[in-house]
Amino acid sequence: MTTPAAPAVLDRTGLNALVEALVASGRTVIGPTVRDAAIVLAELGSAEELPYGWGVELEAGHYRLRRRNDEAAFAHSAGPQSWKNFLHPQREKLWSADRSADGQLTVQAESAAAPSYAFLGVRPCDLRAIAIQDRVLTGGHFKDSGYQERRKGAFLIAAECTEPGATCFCVSMGSGPGADAGFDLALTEVVDQAGHRFFVRVGTEEGAELLAEVPHRAADSTTRESARTAVADAADRMGRSMPPVSLQRLMGASLEADRWDDVAARCLTCGNCTMVCPTCFCTTTEEVTDLTGDHAERWQRWDSCFDLDFSHIHGGPVRKSPHSRYRQWLTHKLGTWHDQFDSSGCVGCGRCIVWCPVGIDITEEVSALQEEAER
Amino acid sequence: MTALPVPHRVVDRHRETHDTVTLRLKPVGEALSAFAPGQFAMMYAFGRGEVPISVSGIPRDGDLVHTVRGVGAVSAGLYDAQVGDVLALRGPYGTGWELSAATGHDLLVVAGGIGLAPLRPLIHDAVLDAEAYGRLNVLIGARGPAELICRAETGRWPTAYTGVTVDRPGDGWTGQIGVVTRLLGLARFEPTATTAFVCGPEPMIRATARDLLHRGLPADRIKVSLERNMRCATGHCGHCQLGPLLLCRDGPVVGWDIAEPLLYVREL
Known part of the structure; x- marks a missing residue:
């Protein structure tokens, strides 16, 4: 790998050209856009579809779009989706099986070609989440080949965070608001007296090649300094934080805590937190047959540890109580994930807090467990 | 996949x-x-x-x-x-029983119900390579005589001791009655140089391991085979978690030193 290209500055026209170049090269460009009163991740035909001028107002169990005083495109924190919707989709066909008249079985792998994705506006917390799913799905002895193929082809354009939400706590999880690796290009949006522009750093050769194709200028010190300050200020404006203790140790010591009963009295075990979590990876399988009864398909779909069937073995579910299912989710996310995959499963994006219908706050629950452990 | x-x-x-x-x-x-x-x-x-x-x-x-x-x-x-x-x-x-790690030891195979099935190839290996090991004991428990599997075979294994017991004997049962741990007193093994292999329902595993610890077997010399829901078997679906373990990867055979603290937490 040669030395990465020097930082550059793109204006809105440059960003448009960047997306045009990606589309022209056959990539499916996914980025944030306003739809159904939320900022969702969807296919973009043009960078003009970015949520220019939109921000979000977040709280536990609360999400609202709000107009900003500027035209910033990336001044909103995590929405209801994450990049796993594309890299580790909700439904995926694994194989099909056919039974012939003489009873022979033929099993065939699913061979649909993966789209060549370009992700525009990946937050540092979500970059970390992608790295975590990489380790879970492709870092062990067995690889999830579908994920591996989609991931290998994906081009990542990060957007550093300059506008954290009230539910964000990436600083205490060590995953933001700045991005230092894992991207092809990293943007930092700057809106100041000198105008609206994007400070661009290059992470890979492929990123450098794309940047060279579009109108840009060399980074000036004002833009560089503005970008640096915006990210540094964001670090000081996190709405939430995790207690500064070893969460892995705290979870291991909290298996019999009273707090689980308290949270279980509020938790609906709906599984929303697991659906919006950018690292939750659990899946189940479904067997589908056609009307002839001789063609079967094996499908994988997202599953949630909050579902009773999740732990079902002969005789019934292992985790019957909401208490045990919330405990499984939290102690896995923050504790046993380290044992299984050498990292935390939490990136501090705050989605589980926002999309919990009863406003359960992971940081508040951990603080309560910490207080109980100290009693 | x-x-x-x-x-x-x-x-x-x-x-x-x-x-x-x-x-x-x-x-x-x-x-x-x-x-x-x-x-x-x-x-x-x-x-x-x-x-x-x-x-x-x-x-x-x-x-x-x-x-x-x-x-x-x-x-x-x-x-x-x-x-x-x-x-x-x-x-x-998954992990196997790793019989060869018990070379020179007495072998204690304890099965509950269909739990004998995963132990059967281990017993075959132990019989074939009898000189590598000490005394072979096979202890089998089941709810009733009708729940016993491999019946034609069990009597033919050349063991130091084979015991079969049932909880609920029917008419004509002349064998042992009661839980499988009651056979431990009849088996022939030296606790400080024994490896145990245990498979069955979790309450039976817990009771057997507790008795074996009591008799002086070190926890890591008690191998148990555990069961959880599994969808993928490749470590990706998350279903087979037991605390820090993914049982498709870190199990199903686990040492009691690792399993004990996990099986004593309700609904873990």
């Missing part, structure tokens, strides 16, 4: 109990890699789905033997498979 299920033809079907069969499976084309005792396969019943089933016999000709209790939609489909039918398997997955 890493591996596709590989078609195998049922070449022998032996009915063990009213809901349990032992199937001998011959690869239709290519064979799977060799299984070790204690490992499991994902068995696929066409149109129904997959379930994890430990290998219960490893013939030298590349066939595989699995013993299946038909209790759910998929396992009932496997139970119904007849000679000539084609099923599909992928594997081998």
Whole structure:
């Protein structure tokens, strides 16, 4: 790998050209856009579809779009989706099986070609989440080949965070608001007296090649300094934080805590937190047959540890109580994930807090467990 | 998904109990890699789905033997498979019993119900290589006489002690009555130089391990085989978690030193 290209500055026209170049090269460009009163991740035909001028107002169990005083495109924190919707989709066909008249079985792998994705506006917390799913799905002895193929082809354009939400706590999880690796290009949006522009750093050769194709200028010190300050200020404006203790140790010591009963009295075990979590990876399988009864398909779909069937073995579910299912989710996310995959499963994006219908706050629950452990 | 299920033809079907069969499976084309005792396969019943089933016999000709209790939609489909039918398997997955680590030790095999099935290939290996080990003990418990599997075979194993006990004897039962741990006093082993291999329902595993610890076996010399829901067997679906363990990867065979603190937390 040669030395990465020097930082550059793109204006809105440059960003448009960047997306045009990606589309022209056959990539499916996914980025944030306003739809159904939320900022969702969807296919973009043009960078003009970015949520220019939109921000979000977040709280536990609360999400609202709000107009900003500027035209910033990336001044909103995590929405209801994450990049796993594309890299580790909700439904995926694994194989099909056919039974012939003489009873022979033929099993065939699913061979649909993966789209060549370009992700525009990946937050540092979500970059970390992608790295975590990489380790879970492709870092062990067995690889999830579908994920591996989609991931290998994906081009990542990060957007550093300059506008954290009230539910964000990436600083205490060590995953933001700045991005230092894992991207092809990293943007930092700057809106100041000198105008609206994007400070661009290059992470890979492929990123450098794309940047060279579009109108840009060399980074000036004002833009560089503005970008640096915006990210540094964001670090000081996190709405939430995790207690500064070893969460892995705290979870291991909290298996019999009273707090689980308290949270279980509020938790609906709906599984929303697991659906919006950018690292939750659990899946189940479904067997589908056609009307002839001789063609079967094996499908994988997202599953949630909050579902009773999740732990079902002969005789019934292992985790019957909401208490045990919330405990499984939290102690896995923050504790046993380290044992299984050498990292935390939490990136501090705050989605589980926002999309919990009863406003359960992971940081508040951990603080309560910490207080109980100290009693 | 890493591996596709590989078609195998049922070449022998032996009915063990009213809901349990032992199937001998011959690869239709290519064979799977060799299984070790204690490992499991994902068995696929066409149109129904997959379930994890430990290998219960490893013939030298590349066939595989699995013993299946038909209790759910998929396992009932496997139970119904007849000679000539084609099923599909992928594997081998998980950790094995690692009998060779017990070289020089007395062997204590403790089985509850269908828990004997994953232990059967281990017993075969221990019998074949008897000189490498001390005394072989096989302790078998079941709810009733009708729930005992491998009955034709158990009496023929050349062991230092084979004990069979049932909780609820029917008419004509003349053997031992009670839980399997009651046989521990009759088995012949030196606790400080014994490795135990235990498989059965969790309460039976807990009771057996507790008694063995009490008799002086170190926890890491008690190997237990555990069961959880499994969808993928490749460490990706998250279903088989038991605390820090992914049982498809870190199990199903686990040392009691690791399993004990996990099995004593309710609903973990």
